[in-house]
Amino acid sequence: MNIHEYQAKELLARFGVAVQPGAIAFNPEQAVYAATQLGGWHWAVKAQIHAGARGKAGGIKLCKTYQEVRQAAEELIGRRLVTTQTGPDGQPIQRVYIEVADPFERELYLGYVVDRKEERIRVIASRHGGMDIEEIVKTDPNAILQVVVEPAVGLQAFQARELAFQLGLNIKQVSRAVTTILGAYRAFRDCDASMLEINPLVVTADDRVLALDAKMSFDDNALFRRPNIAAMFDPQQQDPREAQAAEHNLNYIGLEGEIGCIVNGAGLAMATMDMIKHAGGSPANFLDVGGGASPDRVATAFRLVLSDSNVKSILVNIFAGINRCDWVAQGVVQACKQIDIKVPLVVRLAGTNVEEGRKIIAESGINIIGAETLAEAADKAVAACRGTIAAPVSIH
Structure with missing residues (x-):
């Protein structure tokens, strides 16, 4: 789960990290009022979205007068900001953060991540910070x-001191x-964060060290014990399909391909996507219906996949262990009866109760393209997407 910059700074401030005074605003009038209350002579008006690279995309504006603050807020609030991290559709700006903009002398970088290979927290820092950090890392x-x-x-x-001296302070x-x-x-550890990035960490002329920006992500599996952080979630920054999937305990991530995927198990879902690519196609989504794929959940999965107008065929790939093929087959039949599925449907069933599952689909009278193996299913899904399979045949 991601949170906004101003929320991350509120958390960091509780752990002793110095930040600039700031206030949130949802309209231009609130932005001007915030600037007057903060005082100072210069302000930064920052778009609040769950993505970085805002500066290069025009999402951060420096202002010298209250009129400039108002104009900046008017230009940002209500539009979608497209950065290198948002994708082509961008993310909606529904609030801005007004912050006192004092001059600084240096920009540094400070980050924390979970190194899963080492099973440790890794602290990353650099003498170079700001918008060009990605290019600096490469060169x-x-x-x-x-x-x-x-x-x-x-x-x-002593480790923090060594790091600070290596930064040239x-x-x-x-x-x-x-x-x-x-x-x-401490904020990273105690809040069950998975990523914390302070870029830039700035040094001022009077030797202050300030977190000028902050970005935090959290482990979804730990949110049950962090209700204060869970309450910071902004669903409007999330793909509506992903939000709907979460309500039904489905794992869904929208992609840019044309073949919709409905699979049980994250590993099998990844393998299915790989096989689609190997067959020359492109997956439209990652969708894991989980181990307890009831008919209702399978029907919900179909609705999610079909909500993407780019989908030209659907591949259902179920390997039943904890799950049962007959349950999934009932879900497929139910979905086909409830939803107007206008694209070719490929189904591959294997595992527990596979014969019962295939019988349910065969006796349903629904035209479905059957497949015995994952490779065959991927090939048929790609062919159906391209229109080279003239008509579906009943699964056997």
């Missing part, structure tokens, strides 16, 4: 500093940077 990998945290003792003060700045590095680590 100068040695500019990246890393610390792997031992979970038994956590990030130690002076004595006064090092002390404040250590507070920031340790505070951000």
